[in-house]
Amino acid sequence: xxxxxxxxxxxxxxxxxxxxxxxxxxxxxxxxxxxxxxxxxxxxxxxxxxxxxxxxxxxxxxxxxxxxxxxxxxxxxxxxxxxxxxxxxxxxxxxxxxxxxxxxxxxxxxxxxxxxxxxxxxxxxxxxxxxxxxxxxxxxxxxxxxxxxxxxxxxxxxxxxxxxxxxxx
Numbered sequence: 001x002x003x004x005x006x007x008x009x010x011x012x013x014x015x016x017x018x019x020x021x022x023x024x025x026x027x028x029x030x031x032x033x034x035x036x037x038x039x040x041x042x043x044x045x046x047x048x049x050x051x052x053x054x055x056x057x058x059x060x061x062x063x064x065x066x067x068x069x070x071x072x073x074x075x076x077x078x079x080x081x082x083x084x085x086x087x088x089x090x091x092x093x094x095x096x097x098x099x100x101x102x103x104x105x106x107x108x109x110x111x112x113x114x115x116x117x118x119x120x121x122x123x124x125x126x127x128x129x130x131x132x133x134x135x136x137x138x139x140x141x142x143x144x145x146x147x148x149x150x151x152x153x154x155x156x157x158x159x160x161x162x163x164x165x166x167x168x169x
Contacts, residue, residue, distance in 0.1 A: 007111050012066075012083070014059055018115060019083035020108070021063075028104045029096055037082065039095045046095065051088035055080045086112040 010024040022040075026033040040047055055063065060080050084092065089112070093105040 007108055008115075011111070011115070012063065014055070014063070014083060015053075017085050018112065019085055020089060022082045022084070025084060025089070025092065025104075028108075029092075029098070029101045031096070031098075031101075033081075036092075036096070040082070040092075043095045046091050047084075047088055050085060051091055052082055052084045054082050 007028070011018050011020055013019075022037055023033045026036040029036065040052065057080065086109075089105065089108050093102065
């Protein structure tokens with residue numbers, strides 16, 4: 001069974017979505033990228049834009065700068081890769097039926113679920129911190145208002161009063 005940290009290393013954030021690249025998925029499933037994409041093309045109606053999309057040249061160049069990828073030209077990637085969202089990976093299970101594909105899909109889906117729960121936890125923590133900041137601001141406002149009130153209630157000192165302490169030479 002695949003370790004989730006191994007899969008987690010090949011999940012990228014593109015267009016605000018967590019995605020897996022076609023070549024990485026093909027590698028996990030134990031098939032050639034060409035065959036994986038062939039199956040997708042045969043079942044293209046199952047893969048709308050929110051399930052799978054092709055990277056733009058700019059996105060691919062940025063991604064290549066982040067990871068080691070094959071070089072352009074002979075022997076390298078001839079066209080821009082497709083990427084699959086969580087829903088796209090789930091849909092792949094319906095077009096790739098090997099035992100390995102099923103095991104990989106289960107691992108990936110569990111990881112996506114865990115990532116989603118971490119994201120929700122992160123949002124919750126951020127909200128709680130925001131609430132604590134608001135509460136602290138309210139408390140400081142009350143303290144400073146009270147200090148201002150105390151200062152205004154203090155009796156005024158006479159202008160010409162006798163100074164206490166060491167005399168300057």
